[in-house]
Amino acid sequence: MWIKRRIAIKDHAAEANLFARRAIIALILVVIMVGLLLSNLYNLQVNKYSDYQTRADGNRIKVQPVAPNRGLIFDTQGVLLAKNTPVHSLDIIAEDVKDIDALLVRIKTLIEVSADQEKSFRRALKQNRRRRFKPISLIDRLTDKQTAIIAVNQHLLDGVLIDARLKRDYPYADLLTHALGYVAKINPKDAARIEADGLDANYAATRDIGKLGLEKYYQNLLHGDIGYRKVEVNSRGRVLREMESQAPTPGNNLHLHLDIELQKVAQQQLLGNRGAVVVLNAVNNGILALYSNPSYDPNLFVHGISSKNYNALLASKDRPLINRSTQGQYPPASTIKPLIGLLGLEQGLITEKTKMWDPGYYQINDLEHKYRDWKKWGHGHVDIYKSLEESCDTFFYDLALRLGVDAISEKMVKFGFGEMTGVDIFEESSANMPSRAWKAGRFRQSWYAGDTVSIGIGQGYWTSTPLQIALATSVLANEGQFFEPKLLNAIESSTGKINSPAQDRPPIVLKHPNNWKIIKRAMRNTVEKPTGTAHKAFVDTTYQAAGKTGTGQVIAIAQDAEYDKDKIAERHRDNALFVGFAPFDNPKIVVAIVVENAGGGSSNAAPIARQIMDTYFAKHPLAADSLIPILSPLP
Known part of the structure; x- marks a missing residue:
């Protein structure tokens, strides 16, 4: 039977030195790695603290622009001719939605969405392709019942918001249309003009603009200056608390000669x-x-006139426009x-x-x-x-x-x-x-x-x-x-x-x-x-x-x-x-x-x-x- 023979150590000192050198090298590598780790940790925690803090806050804290209240219009005796009425709208932020079509189908199972409303939404979505972070209205004026239904089911509707805001209202309807004009949604042509005038920052939260009459002529006077609010949000974007705010400056009120x-x-x-x-x-x-x-009635344009009503105005031989x-x-x-x-x-x-x-x-x-x-x-x-x-x-x-x-x-x-x-x-x-x-x-x-x-x-x-x-x-x-x-x-x-x-x-x-x-x-x-x-x-x-x-x-x-x-x-x-x-x-x-x-x-x-x-x-x-x-x- 063959027995393995142990190799005798020939030079104990040399082998001890080899081991010591290897241990030192390993130790040096460990120290270098730990040093790099600590250096990077210092860089992240100290040198780039403000950058990463900003990124973290960006996920947690949002600065939301606040639209100013549009100025009111009065007649010569102080009678209110154009006012602002609170409404709720259903808005969608495209950036937060994986499948727009599926979302629209889900919404339509909850509340009624007309063909004109969906068409208008899709057109606005296409026009705002580069600004998918901006809310786009699907329904401008929700009823109380619709508001309640969407609020209850909002956790199932990613990217859907219920926005409470003021909307223009003309209490005298067709009596003053050709003098006062009306406001309506900002379209790409309006947006281009606003940007050319260097006013895009002041219109960040504004959705409507004067389209006709006094509302258009005195748009800059009536609009006001934008405000903001800094809010903390959770991972789903829901507002948890308001941290800071600056109120917008409302537009000027106009007093007319009109009686x-x-x-x-x-x-x-x-x-x-x-x-x-x-x-x-x-x-x-x-x-x-x-x-x-x-x-x-100018109120038809404020809330988005239907194709049927608009075509009727265009086709009328009496030319009401x-x-x-x-x-x-x-x-x-x-x-x-x-x-x-x-x-x-x-x-x-x-x-x-x-x-x-x-x-x-x-x-x-x-x-x-x-x-x-x-x-x-x-x-x-x-x-x-x-x-x-x-x-x-x-x-x-x-x-x-x-x-x-x-x-x-x-x-x-x-x-x-x-x-x-x-x-x-x-x-x-x-x-x-x-x-x-x-x-x-x-x-x-x-x-x-x-x-x-x-x-x-x-x-x-x-x-x-x-x-x-x-x-x-x-x-x-x-x-x-x-x-x-x-x-x-x-x-x-x-x-x-x-x-x-x-x-x-x-x-x-x-x-x-x-x-x-x-x-x-x-x-x-x-x-x-x-x-x-x-x-x-x-x-x-x-x-x-x-x-x-x-x-x-x-x-x-x-x-x-x-x-x-x-x-x-x-x-x-x-x-x-x-x-x-x-x-x-x-x-x-x-x-x-x-x-x-x-x-x-x-x-x-x-x-x-x-x-x-x-x-x-x-x-x-x-x-x-x-x-x-x-x-x-x-x-």
Whole structure:
């Protein structure tokens, strides 16, 4: 049997030294490793403490932007026109959701989600692809029952939040839409504009923005400044406690010249008709009423209008989305005759005593074509007073032709025709003040004498907005003093209330200031004298009004044809117009009315102006000296 033999140790000292060296090396390696470990621990715990603390806090602590409350809007008497109402919305943070489709299916098993709401959500989700951390609303306005159902099941709905916030509300619905406008969700175009203006940080928590009217024009005043709150959250993102906060600065409140009572009268009087009413404070051209009919409820847009409702507004032949008071382009008709007469007096082509014979028509140099007067048997001998009082067309055909289009166009622009009025909403048309150059550029045609004859009675190529007509008449009533029309009266912030000054333009100065009084007296005759076209509408008023009626032709009538409204399509009938001011001796109010396809201005527009003026003076009784009749006889 073989027995393993033990190897004898030959050199005990050498082997001890080898072991010692290996042990020392191992010890050194251990020390180095421990040193590296301690060094790294020091680096993590000391050098990078703040970095990792920030990361940890980022998981535990969130800084949430807080949207400011939007400023309120009041009328001239302090009546609240636009307010903020608390609502609950169902929001989704896409970053916290693994499967959006599955989440939507789960939500729809709990509460009703319309097709429009889901479509809008998916569109917003696509548009905000780079900002998946931002909440996106699925339902803007939850009912109490829906809120309770989602709250109970929220632990099953990752990424779903119930957000309580203030939403814009318009208590007067369609009464003020075209003046106030509305707010709606911020879309990509809005976001791009906000970013370009360097305001994206201030809009971090804002969801709605002014889209129309005052809400858009004064967006920066109404919005306010953002706040924040620092909160501690758990692993699921639920807020455990608020650690720190800074309240947002609410937007400024706006106080308007608008009088809600006059606005109501305007709506009542236009009921069933298309048209517009503009009422100005004659002292500073503050807008007391600005109404366009038909209108629509702006609250539909605030909460997200359905495709069905929006398409109905777009398809309506009555065009409710158009603000007729500032965008409607109408022939001003006879409402501009006072201004044509004023220009004739200034040019010396007529005087207070100039008379002409009106046989019921007018011919240019005995040409065959006859420009008819509305009174086919004529007005007989007429001067500036009678021509305005009875609205004689023939007098102004002749005067316009002698003035020429160049002089008329140049002077009427100074009264505000053919340009923006300066009103504080963006939805405005300049309409058209024709000239030779305009026609050459537009139609590549020469200007003819017949074109000039037509604009002498506010027809032809001349179009204007109701606001332009009111503004020009205000300048006339104030004998050249020119203020831009404004809705805003005062701005109220946390520091107090500041009145918004009236913005004036250079006044219109006449060579013969008495010409103002001649034209104004003629407008007074229109209301005061029994033969005046507006007399019936203003019988027994407690104030002295002055004005001018107008009947705007929509389609041309053949020379040998008679106008018969019963044989003409409703939308081809004449427009009814009236413009006036009161009191005559110290104007306080200017009213302009346009009623589409209603017929004569004396019977269809002037009575509306009477109701508005009655309402105004019932609230603002006149001083005794304003009630004294004019002692000098009317011409």
